[in-house]
Amino acid sequence: MWLCGAFSSTMASRLVPKVNSKQGGSPCKEKHVVLLSPVGKIEISGCETGLHEIKLPKMSMLPSGRAESSVACEVCEGAEEMTEPLQQCTAWLRAYFCEPATTGTLPVPAFHHPLLQRDSFTRQVLWTLLNDVKFGEAVSYKQLADLAGNSRAARAVGGAMRSNPIPIIIPCHRVIRSSGDTGSYGGGHLLKEWLLSHEKLQKEKLAP
Numbered sequence: 001m002w003l004c005g006a007f008s009s010t011m012a013s014r015l016v017p018k019v020n021s022k023q024g025g026s027p028c029k030e031k032h033v034v035l036l037s038p039v040g041k042i043e044i045s046g047c048e049t050g051l052h053e054i055k056l057p058k059m060s061m062l063p064s065g066r067a068e069s070s071v072a073c074e075v076c077e078g079a080e081e082m083t084e085p086l087q088q089c090t091a092w093l094r095a096y097f098c099e100p101a102t103t104g105t106l107p108v109p110a111f112h113h114p115l116l117q118r119d120s121f122t123r124q125v126l127w128t129l130l131n132d133v134k135f136g137e138a139v140s141y142k143q144l145a146d147l148a149g150n151s152r153a154a155r156a157v158g159g160a161m162r163s164n165p166i167p168i169i170i171p172c173h174r175v176i177r178s179s180g181d182t183g184s185y186g187g188g189h190l191l192k193e194w195l196l197s198h199e200k201l202q203k204e205k206l207a208p
Contacts, residue, residue, distance in 0.1 A: 028052075028112070033086050034077035038097050038198075039191055041076070046085045050112030053165045054089070056187035059194065073097050085109040089169070096168060100135060100202045113165045124148050125160040126170050133174045136203030138196065140178040162186065168195070 028047040035042045040057030073094040075082070082090070088109035095102045108130075116123055128148040133139050139147070141154040141161075148157070161172040167186060173195040177183045185192035 031081050031083055031086060032078050033075055033082055033090060035073060035090050035093055036076045037073050037093065039187075039194060042093065044086060044089055044093075046083060046089070046109070047112060048083045048085070050085045050110035051089055051166055051169075052113055054167055054169065056167055056191060058188050059190040061190070085112070092169060097198070100199070101206055103135070108169060111166060115163060115165055121148070121150065121153065121156055122160040122163060125157050126164060126172075129172065129175065130170050133171060136199045138174045138176050141175055141183075142178060144175055174199075 028049070030045055030047050030052060033044045035044060039059060042057065043055040045052040045055075073090075075090055078086075086109075088107050092103060092106050092108065095106055116126065125144060125148045129144060132147055133144070141157045142151070145151055145153040145157045150156070157175070161175055162184075164170050164172045164186070167173065173185055173187075173192045175183070176196075182189055182192050182196065
């Protein structure tokens with residue numbers, strides 16, 4: 001059971017979301033929200049302290065219109081008991097799918113998952129990905145290992161991507177193979193391809 005606490009941690013001189021400690025405090029009262037998105041139902045869990053997990057739908061086929069965000073994003077379950085981190089998360093995801101240019105103006109919700117509380121290379125990789133790989137960009141596993149400070153750790157980077165509890169916000173879909181192939185993804189390769197196509201299309205639309 002995760003415990004809510006008051007501790008928050010940031011990397012030196014870099015803006016990252018709060019990661020609240022699970023040591024001390026009272027047991028989490030986990031809440032669940034389902035967001036209906038252009039790629040299907042996204043399940044989000046969290047407490048008053050921060051997000052626990054984002055679960056992506058498995059896609060068996062690409063949505064019509066490919067990367068066009070024609071489907072409105074709305075909370076279809078759990079709206080009546082959303083905590084502040086869940087409200088921030090759903091607002092951020094709505095913006096990501098429907099108004100990507102506004103995501104930079106929105107707060108990134110606090111995270112409250114054990115993996116993101118431990119000082120580890122996995123956390124360093126996920127923080128680096130969150131901060132340095134922007135909307136519409138992609139990096140290889142080796143490039144991300146370099147950015148995270150260990151050029152020989154491409155395999156460990158792959159492990160970090162597989163264990164990422166907050167996909168899309170921590171954009172593991174932007175990490176691809178050196179060959180240019182998209183590689184594996186927790187939500188399946190079709191979803192990864194859709195997200196990359198969505199970002200490419202939206203970035204082109206925003207270009208001067």
